[in-house]
Amino acid sequence: MSEQILFKVTIDNITIEVPAGTTILQAARKIGGTVAPPAMCYYSKLQGSGGKCRTCLVEVAKGSEKDPRPMPKLVASCRTTVMDGMEVKNITSDKVIDARAGVVEFLLLNHPLDCPICDQAGECHLQDLSFEHGKSETRYEFQRRTFKKHDLGKNIQLHMTRCILCYRCVFTADQLTNKRVHGILDRGDHAEIATHIEKSLDNEFIGNVIDVCPVGALTDKTFRFKNRVWFLKPMDAHRDCPTCSGRVTLWNRGDEVYRVTARKDEWGEIEDTPDGKPGWICNTCRFDKKETSDWVIEGPRAISRQSVIAQGHYAGNVGMTKPTETFKAVNGGRTPHLLLDIHDESEVNQSQIHLGKIHGPAHGDTFNNKIENA
Amino acid sequence: MLCVQSIEKKRFYMSIQFNEQQMTECKRLVARYPEGKQKSALLPVLHLAQESFDGWLSTETMDYVASVLSIEPIEVYEVASFYSMYNLKPVGQFVFEVCQTGPCMISGSDNIITYIQQQLDIKPGETTKDGIFTLKLVECLGACGYAPMMQVGKIYKEHLTKEKVDAIITEYRSQAAAKN
Amino acid sequence: MGVKLLLDKAHVPGIRTYDVYRREGGYRSVEKALKEMNPESIVEEVKKSGLRGRGGAGFPAGMKWSFIAKPEGVPRHLVCNADESEPGTFKDRYLMEFLPHLLLEGLIVSSFALGSNDTYIYIRGEYAWITDILEEAIKEAHANGWLGKNILGTGFDCAIHVQRGAGAYICGEETALIESLEGNRGNPRIKPPFPAIQGVWQRPTVVNNVETLASIGPIINMGGDEYAKIGVGRSTGTKLISACGNINKPGVYEIDMTISVEDFIYSDEFCGGIANGKKLKACIPGGSSVPILPANLLLKTAKGETRYMNYESLSDGGFATGSMMGSGGFIVLDEDQCIVKNTYTLARFYRHESCGQCSPCREGTGWMEKILQKIETGKGSMSDIDLLWDIQRKIEGNTICPLGDAAAWPVAAAIRHFRDEFEWHINNPDLSQTSNFGLQHYADPIHVPA
Numbered sequence A: 001m002s003e004q005i006l007f008k009v010t011i012d013n014i015t016i017e018v019p020a021g022t023t024i025l026q027a028a029r030k031i032g033g034t035v036a037p038p039a040m041c042y043y044s045k046l047q048g049s050g051g052k053c054r055t056c057l058v059e060v061a062k063g064s065e066k067d068p069r070p071m072p073k074l075v076a077s078c079r080t081t082v083m084d085g086m087e088v089k090n091i092t093s094d095k096v097i098d099a100r101a102g103v104v105e106f107l108l109l110n111h112p113l114d115c116p117i118c119d120q121a122g123e124c125h126l127q128d129l130s131f132e133h134g135k136s137e138t139r140y141e142f143q144r145r146t147f148k149k150h151d152l153g154k155n156i157q158l159h160m161t162r163c164i165l166c167y168r169c170v171f172t173a174d175q176l177t178n179k180r181v182h183g184i185l186d187r188g189d190h191a192e193i194a195t196h197i198e199k200s201l202d203n204e205f206i207g208n209v210i211d212v213c214p215v216g217a218l219t220d221k222t223f224r225f226k227n228r229v230w231f232l233k234p235m236d237a238h239r240d241c242p243t244c245s246g247r248v249t250l251w252n253r254g255d256e257v258y259r260v261t262a263r264k265d266e267w268g269e270i271e272d273t274p275d276g277k278p279g280w281i282c283n284t285c286r287f288d289k290k291e292t293s294d295w296v297i298e299g300p301r302a303i304s305r306q307s308v309i310a311q312g313h314y315a316g317n318v319g320m321t322k323p324t325e326t327f328k329a330v331n332g333g334r335t336p337h338l339l340l341d342i343h344d345e346s347e348v349n350q351s352q353i354h355l356g357k358i359h360g361p362a363h364g365d366t367f368n369n370k371i372e373n374a
Numbered sequence B: 001m002l003c004v005q006s007i008e009k010k011r012f013y014m015s016i017q018f019n020e021q022q023m024t025e026c027k028r029l030v031a032r033y034p035e036g037k038q039k040s041a042l043l044p045v046l047h048l049a050q051e052s053f054d055g056w057l058s059t060e061t062m063d064y065v066a067s068v069l070s071i072e073p074i075e076v077y078e079v080a081s082f083y084s085m086y087n088l089k090p091v092g093q094f095v096f097e098v099c100q101t102g103p104c105m106i107s108g109s110d111n112i113i114t115y116i117q118q119q120l121d122i123k124p125g126e127t128t129k130d131g132i133f134t135l136k137l138v139e140c141l142g143a144c145g146y147a148p149m150m151q152v153g154k155i156y157k158e159h160l161t162k163e164k165v166d167a168i169i170t171e172y173r174s175q176a177a178a179k180n
Numbered sequence C: 001m002g003v004k005l006l007l008d009k010a011h012v013p014g015i016r017t018y019d020v021y022r023r024e025g026g027y028r029s030v031e032k033a034l035k036e037m038n039p040e041s042i043v044e045e046v047k048k049s050g051l052r053g054r055g056g057a058g059f060p061a062g063m064k065w066s067f068i069a070k071p072e073g074v075p076r077h078l079v080c081n082a083d084e085s086e087p088g089t090f091k092d093r094y095l096m097e098f099l100p101h102l103l104l105e106g107l108i109v110s111s112f113a114l115g116s117n118d119t120y121i122y123i124r125g126e127y128a129w130i131t132d133i134l135e136e137a138i139k140e141a142h143a144n145g146w147l148g149k150n151i152l153g154t155g156f157d158c159a160i161h162v163q164r165g166a167g168a169y170i171c172g173e174e175t176a177l178i179e180s181l182e183g184n185r186g187n188p189r190i191k192p193p194f195p196a197i198q199g200v201w202q203r204p205t206v207v208n209n210v211e212t213l214a215s216i217g218p219i220i221n222m223g224g225d226e227y228a229k230i231g232v233g234r235s236t237g238t239k240l241i242s243a244c245g246n247i248n249k250p251g252v253y254e255i256d257m258t259i260s261v262e263d264f265i266y267s268d269e270f271c272g273g274i275a276n277g278k279k280l281k282a283c284i285p286g287g288s289s290v291p292i293l294p295a296n297l298l299l300k301t302a303k304g305e306t307r308y309m310n311y312e313s314l315s316d317g318g319f320a321t322g323s324m325m326g327s328g329g330f331i332v333l334d335e336d337q338c339i340v341k342n343t344y345t346l347a348r349f350y351r352h353e354s355c356g357q358c359s360p361c362r363e364g365t366g367w368m369e370k371i372l373q374k375i376e377t378g379k380g381s382m383s384d385i386d387l388l389w390d391i392q393r394k395i396e397g398n399t400i401c402p403l404g405d406a407a408a409w410p411v412a413a414a415i416r417h418f419r420d421e422f423e424w425h426i427n428n429p430d431l432s433q434t435s436n437f438g439l440q441h442y443a444d445p446i447h448v449p450a
């Protein structure tokens, strides 16, 4: 192996050495923790991704040893490579904190905030992002943009209102399948993910769009509403699959397989297989193998992020008895700042109350009380 | 050009297809770009298709363009829906595209827009019942010094006044009548 | 009378045709460049001229050319940006419509300097008739040996192709333009890599504005040093200004950049004063994206000095009290114009033209438009003004391409200079629907004879 050129970069006062060509985001992830900027659109396994959502903006206080001038604007850390001697400020920069709060507000502007009925709740990057960087009330007083939800084939549902236009699913279809049938139509604030005419996404690998979607815009219809993810127990498992690596995470309740996904790392990205290739999985593994007997179970999956899913590993016989914990308890005492503005009826909560009648924005507690009082 | 040949085989399956002359033009457009970069001709070919097939791009038309350029239909939908000059819905024979941006607005475009609405009895985005006129409000067309203005097909109508609007409507009405 | 380099022949009958253009001395620069110069010396000449990009950013053209990568065996391309969609700007159209061969002349010399054998003119889709004019001119140039194979026996091959856009302001941004040229949606690319390294079809590409490229002919003819003597400071040569709005003589003017803003507005040679005997209220001096200035700050800088029509003087005072030369779209507003409404139409424009790729611009432009519409229709509240300010602040500088900034600046400047007019709108919801804030203290300091 030829000698690698290493660059020294300092992020939030922590210095590390990384190979030339590394992005600021990748370098920050090596350090880990809060030093790593949030990334809603970048996906290291998808070529060309990143740069769009602007959540990963950082301040470059010193360009490099050679040219120490600071960069005039905040830069997207996912698409900016490090220079030797570069100094970067992430959460130590007020400018970054301020801009990021702005970006979160923009991303939530037209988002329905229907987390209580969203399958992604608990593993939604937007939810995490707004907990960590957002404000709790909205200043937007206009009608939110709405789209009809529609099916993309028998296994995938598109909930366009939730989409943040990260383009990940488009890159996935481009790079994993031989024929892309969905894409971004229209432009500006009307832009949407669609197929234009009713078409189903049925390539063998298209199911991966569900795993890359950072929000609940693309969801698994074979799982929908069956359960909240934090009540499920993730298990690593594999099978001898002729199409893909067959290495997956099963989301079980007791012995029942509720959902199958690819294995994800601490950044929410698909893990590599031992031979170093991205561990995308095929549709058969994802949608059709819903029996424990289909799989060789390896053991419980370590969920390393501070995610609500991690809270699901409470002691006891998970899945055998109906959980009685409140969301708050499951959620580590954190009251969710859900800004309810729901113009839909929840299938989760059984329709004792028409959610549209609640005047949003409401707090999570308000919501719970109303349900109980109804 | 490889792509165009393979299309010609497919042509007879479709009800929408370029005639000889349009096909020649299409080939000329494709030839302007490097080998294998025929997608670059998409914008001009869509213009050609829109002109050739009733002034708008139906799904069928877009699928045809995709096959002509050997690209996926979604790539055509993505592009056609991005640019404001492509009509994805049927339009009248003559489309009045009136500019409403700042410089035109300060030069009195509001009055012209209201006047056209009254004369044609339609709102922006609508087509007259006889199918002759469609009214569209558009953003700056690069004629700010000659405001108020509108575009009708390839032509810019500038320095609009009520009298000019009357004359334009009469002119196109008689053109439409002559065609039928 | 100032010097005219571009439009001096514009009024010669038939100048649009090759024969007349050639008889008037056209294509001399191509002869000189191809026969007596080499690509390096042409770039050198352009550097010496101090020519700055006329598309809006004002980046020195010679310097941009010197950045182009020259990897072995990879074709390079010159692309002419004729997308001209910035509200208030219609100078490129004028050039192409009346002097198509002047542009071709510049394009051929520039293509030679950059080593582009296939050069593209990307023109906004609405300029359909100009596309025909250009195609015709290209045919003529071809027939007369200025284009094609082995031009003037020098071994240089060059073809010029015209590609029509299809209605998208964003395609004026150079990387969006490149995407569009490749037949894609006009989403600006994330830089780096810059077009000079990887542009159209991943090949090294230079994108220049129509007026920039049309200036190359005169520069080669007269020499870079002579060109640099025209104008002042770093504003060398002549500049086309497209003037519109409430003036007596809207149109395209060529100025050398030593004339004062006051002279430009009031002299009969140019705008001829404010129309209908009204008074000047405000002006957007460089296309809709640049900050609007009230009359007092337009004619004189904050220091009380005369403001001139050049890059430096127009931006004197920064964004606090100055503006920008931009694309040279000079929009004049008289005393009857409503700043709130004007700002609203511009906000609507930017919302309409956002490509939608990045969240601050996609969501922020629509939000600003809605709030401005609310204020304009008399439904605003005082906190809306601060909210607007905060939104524009959060868009600016945080987006992929400068359209975000372009959407933020007009709103910021309108609030900065005309806050009391916004407040008046909010405090007088009914009155503001039927009457106008008028001049108030922005009074035109120039005496207008009755």
Ligand SMILES: Cc1cc2nc3c(=O)[nH]c(=O)nc-3n(C[C@H](O)[C@H](O)[C@H](O)COP(=O)(O)O)c2cc1C
Pocket (backbone or CB within 6 Å): C052, C053, C054, C055, C056, C057, C058, C059, C061, C064, C081, C082, C083, C084, C085, C086, C169, C170, C171, C172, C173, C174, C175, C207, C208, C209, C210, C212, C213, C401, C402, C403, C406
């Ligand atoms: C949103 C946006 C729109 C633009 N529109 C145009 C345009 O219509 N014409 C143009 O020449 N440059 C336009 N530009 C500037 C170009 O990106 C680029 O700087 C210019 O074409 C370079 O040419 P120049 O150096 O000769 O000025 C635009 C830039 C932005 C960000």
Ligand code: SF4
Pocket (backbone or CB within 6 Å): A162, A163, A164, A165, A166, A167, A168, A169, A170, A193, A209, A212, A213, A214, A215, A217, A218
């Ligand atoms: S559907 Fe999901 S993955 Fe696709 S663009 Fe929207 S948010 Fe991104």
Ligand code: SF4
Pocket (backbone or CB within 6 Å): C170, C187, C188, C353, C354, C355, C356, C357, C358, C359, C361, C362, C399, C400, C401, C402, C403, C404
């Ligand atoms: S700033 Fe606006 S136009 Fe530019 S890339 Fe972002 S969304 Fe597109």
Ligand code: FES
Pocket (backbone or CB within 6 Å): A038, A039, A040, A041, A042, A050, A051, A052, A053, A054, A055, A056, A057, A076, A077, A078, A079
């Ligand atoms: S993750 Fe970097 S911009 Fe989205």
Ligand code: FES
Pocket (backbone or CB within 6 Å): B099, B100, B101, B102, B103, B104, B105, B139, B140, B141, B142, B143, B144, B147, B149, C087, C088, C089
């Ligand atoms: S504003 Fe109407 S043409 Fe420019």
